[in-house]
Amino acid sequence: MARKTGSHSEITGPRIRAAALQLFARHGFAAVSMRQIAGEVGVQAGALYLYTPDKQTLLFDLLEAHMVELLDSWSKSEAGGDPVQNLEAFCRCHIQFNLSHSDSLFISYMELRNLDPDNFAKIEAYRKRYEDALEAILKAGTEAKLFSLPDTKLATMAVIAMLNGVNTWFREGGRLSQDRVERIYWNMVRRAVGAKGFS
Amino acid sequence: MARKTGSHSEITGPRIRAAALQLFARHGFAAVSMRQIAGEVGVQAGALYLYTPDKQTLLFDLLEAHMVELLDSWSKSEAGGDPVQNLEAFCRCHIQFNLSHSDSLFISYMELRNLDPDNFAKIEAYRKRYEDALEAILKAGTEAKLFSLPDTKLATMAVIAMLNGVNTWFREGGRLSQDRVERIYWNMVRRAVGAKGFS
DNA sequence: TTTGTATCTGAACACGCGTTCATTTCAATC
DNA sequence: GATTGAAATGAACGCGTGTTCAGATACAAA
Numbered sequence: 001m002a003r004k005t006g007s008h009s010e011i012t013g014p015r016i017r018a019a020a021l022q023l024f025a026r027h028g029f030a031a032v033s034m035r036q037i038a039g040e041v042g043v044q045a046g047a048l049y050l051y052t053p054d055k056q057t058l059l060f061d062l063l064e065a066h067m068v069e070l071l072d073s074w075s076k077s078e079a080g081g082d083p084v085q086n087l088e089a090f091c092r093c094h095i096q097f098n099l100s101h102s103d104s105l106f107i108s109y110m111e112l113r114n115l116d117p118d119n120f121a122k123i124e125a126y127r128k129r130y131e132d133a134l135e136a137i138l139k140a141g142t143e144a145k146l147f148s149l150p151d152t153k154l155a156t157m158a159v160i161a162m163l164n165g166v167n168t169w170f171r172e173g174g175r176l177s178q179d180r181v182e183r184i185y186w187n188m189v190r191r192a193v194g195a196k197g198f199s
Numbered sequence: 200m201a202r203k204t205g206s207h208s209e210i211t212g213p214r215i216r217a218a219a220l221q222l223f224a225r226h227g228f229a230a231v232s233m234r235q236i237a238g239e240v241g242v243q244a245g246a247l248y249l250y251t252p253d254k255q256t257l258l259f260d261l262l263e264a265h266m267v268e269l270l271d272s273w274s275k276s277e278a279g280g281d282p283v284q285n286l287e288a289f290c291r292c293h294i295q296f297n298l299s300h301s302d303s304l305f306i307s308y309m310e311l312r313n314l315d316p317d318n319f320a321k322i323e324a325y326r327k328r329y330e331d332a333l334e335a336i337l338k339a340g341t342e343a344k345l346f347s348l349p350d351t352k353l354a355t356m357a358v359i360a361m362l363n364g365v366n367t368w369f370r371e372g373g374r375l376s377q378d379r380v381e382r383i384y385w386n387m388v389r390r391a392v393g394a395k396g397f398s
Numbered sequence: 399t400t401t402g403t404a405t406c407t408g409a410a411c412a413c414g415c416g417t418t419c420a421t422t423t424c425a426a427t428c
Numbered sequence: 429g430a431t432t433g434a435a436a437t438g439a440a441c442g443c444g445t446g447t448t449c450a451g452a453t454a455c456a457a458a
Binding site for chain 1: 414415416417418419
Binding site for chain 2: 026027028029030031110113114150151154155157158160161162164165166168169176181184185187188189191192193194
């Protein structure tokens, strides 16, 4: 069946990951059984082991894919403009990515503790790279006197936490359009970092 | 043994809740067994059922206690000053409470999905009361032209998310004192809401 | 000393877990 | 039509789960 890699269906594998993602997000890693995942895919539990060595690796693969996609998404959006423009791009990219990957986002914050130490360290390294990307923008802006921040590391955490919060309440078709939400959050961030020419 | 209520030890009950709190925070509700909790207390699993009807109720009691304490903490800190003072008090109270109840905070965000619908609704009602307290401050400030906010509901969520973020990285004895962190976050919040006389 | 009661044990119940593996299915290739 | 080999089954493994409960224990009151 497999045409290129020489092993495993190229259809069932992704379906398993999609089902696992949704179920882990909904009920939590520990509360979801391999039989439930298999049931969602329409297969027996044993078949899952043709695609993943174990449940732990399945979780890790989902988290790693999320972080890789996130970093990839930012590297494509990176405008290369001045710090203010870069910060706006970062905020919008972050909100957009998170809202279109809400299950992965949820898991990547909630299920870290279910990773064994090695896997945890790998995911943390990705996360650090992402945070560093934001901090670089804030540092550049602070040095150029465009922002007013006593501590860029702390501001980095504050901005990410604030933007992540959107996912806890935003629902498409609700009171505010996504673009409007992005604009309002960007204005709050812009003020929080003390961007000049804006009060 | 019980002297006042006529049932249950007044020592073992709290010890069970403390052990459950710590274990749930560390490993997650679904991943912790009643036997583990009992082991932590130095008792057999069956004994837990003298203090809680089941595992689900044990979780609910922890979450409810957290929300009650949180609301209580704010009602005691409420200064009754102008919106700017109230907002500062809210930010400081929130950070202080969360840092001194980090396990409860963690659980109360992570384990909501493990509550059955009735219990979930009750906790959400507490949470709404708390959010409303913050939104009332933001509304009052906006109407008094002290803040500049296009949407107080959205600002409420943004502020809470930002403040909650402190718990993900702050460690006592680290680079910054808690008071310094409170001050920096308060300044970011103050600017994010567009407080006058401050850029 | 006897009684009463709050506390706890330890075994048991039915069930679901992650994982393994010999066996079956079945489309593609020769 | 026979052969191949990946894909999937379904039963089995040992173990841990939440919960129950009859019985043991400890201790205050009578």
